[in-house]
Ligand code: SF4
């Protein structure tokens with residue numbers, strides 16, 4: 001575990017925001033998730049009973065997909081089944097692909113427990129869910145999150161292509177990246193994703 005900490009700071013407008021001041025060289029994505037969990041426990045109100053942000057787009061990375069597979073019956077743990085049951089995939093004319101958690105007709109995340117207004121699969125939630133709280137973020141923190149989500153989703157696109165699920169994409173647009181061959185967020189160092 002690294003000494004990475006998320007702190008409450010003021011942005012250039014004088015508003016409170018979440019920021020990360022020091023990023024030790026050995027910090028992994030797991031370290032930033034752990035720091036975020038500590039930050040929420042110490043500085044923010046509990047989300048319980050609020051699902052305000054569970055009605056927004058939730059991007060999915062290759063490692064999120066691996067975790068979400070555990071929600072399917074053993075015999076259905078394939079990317080094809082995951083796409084069918086839990087993911088929405090959108091392709092764009094310029095070759096871009098967006099992969100996100102499915103939402104129900106009211107726009108709520110498919111994993112939301114609507115009766116109790118909470119996440120029904122908290123420990124399986126995505127990186128985007130686990131690293132979000134409804135407070136502004138500094139530009140640096142936003143850049144880190146975006147780099148993780150974008151590269152993680154690109155790797156998932158590569159995997160879906162390999163399974164024949166996205167035959168229309170140009171695979172040269174999705175070369176192997178830092179997520180390729182990785183099985184946990186602990187294996188991905190922030191210094192390999194962005195300049196820190
Ligand atoms: S982070 Fe989302 S669920 Fe939590 S309090 Fe804010 S809006 Fe509600």
Ligand code: SF4
Nearest residue numbers: 054109111112119129
């Ligand atoms: S996975 Fe859970 S925390 Fe994330 S949007 Fe869905 S219900 Fe909310």
